[in-house]
Amino acid sequence: MAVRVQVNAEVCMGIGQCEMLEPDVFELDDDGIAHVAEGATVTEERAQELIARCPSGAITIASP
Amino acid sequence: MTDLADPGLYSAGIPHSVFADLRSQPGLHRNEGPVDFWSVTRLADLVEVSRDTATYSSEVGHIQIYDIDEDALDARASMIDLDPPVHTVLRRLVSSAFTPRHVQGYRQAIRDRVIACLDRLEAARGGDWVDLVAAPIPIGVICDLMGVPEADHGYMIELSDHLVAGTSSEPLSPDAYGNTTELRLLPFNSPAAHGISEYARQLGDKRRAQPADDLISELIAAEVDGERLTDEQFANFFRLMIFAGNETTRSAMAHLALHLTQFPAEFDRVRHDGELLAGAAEEVIRYSSPILYFRRTATREVELSGTTIAAGEKVVMWYAAANFDDATFDEPLRFDVGRPKQPANVAFGGGGAHFCLGASLARLELEILIDEILERGLRLELDGEPTYVDSNFVNGIEHLPVRVM
């Protein structure tokens, strides 16, 4: 199932791990925080991996 | 009872059997010796502490085992010893220069440095791996990034060597480098910290007059809540980068030489399958665990792993123990370049606000060094015993004599 992910801007440390794993979904802006591209989705399994691999613990699945 | 704060415990590297014993016992280990603290040795517990900055503060007490006075804490404060939200503001001033994507831009400059160092080692058919390879590469890279001129790199190595007790053989007099500050107010109580701050101030002045395309110029111009960094904030920033970007990566690179001689078959795997390069770099980092621990202080009473921690008590995260937790890693004492990416090791921290800013840069430096070593078929053998840094905080190697075979 495709899901949308979101980044908590308060928690994101701008490490960029997500951007490296999914360059089409995440982009680090000049503010040093990861942003999710409009309408981008990933599989639920990939989302769980992204969540686990975010060192800041900033990624969650967005409620549909 | 083992006193985990005793530097002698680490004089031959990570004390694996001591840590294995502590991991197998329920709850957290209470260190009772000259100094009291809780030790976290299992990876799952460590991650829990690391990610909860509200409960486990970096700002209260100190991030090393021994407390220091309030005024000394204030004097040295940089992002690593501050909690959010101030921490976050400072970190975001520089974070974009260290993302995985951004550090790819330093690839060629790093490779040039690696090539120059390995050429020198090969020409001499060996020598001290630390002096010739492990020390100059990371300091060169971080100085390039900051904008420290090449001619001053040697001075930066000298100063940062003095910062960690035992990394340098010559003791300093309190007024070394023109220091007039009370030693207890200086990071690592070292006059070398004054030397670095003084250098930062001078370089900052130069860049203020004539900005360049480097991190120093960005920091000089940076504003937090509409205000420039104070001289002290700026100097502390600079010192943190020089220390954090240098000592740690040097240590991993020093251990790499040991790994090359101890586990040649693992590096042969990488030679035949370039896909394993990143895994090899990561395994060197896990296996060397250059930072043994960081400490937090509980801001409230909290229960962890069945142990009740009182507000104000010290909690020490032993990265070097958690990285060999067999609940997380298969055969943790085996050096294996093919380990899965998940679960991640905690050499760069257990995640959360303070996760190593330079992780992508350090990984890239190691990858390039390993790649270049394999590319030229460099084979090393030890030409004497390694000497370890006398410290309970870093797993550093002071000297490592090698011969090129």
Ligand code: HEM
């Ligand atoms: C193998 C090399 C390295 C290791 C093992 C390492 C390890 C660590 C660890 C364990 C922490 C604390 C994490 C925490 O408290 O959660 C840390 C923080 C930090 N590291 Fe590294 N590090 C390495 C290389 C670098 C490099 C190359 C830089 C260069 C910029 C760097 C800059 C920093 C900074 C600035 C912090 C503080 C971050 C913060 O408080 O937000 N490190 N590092």
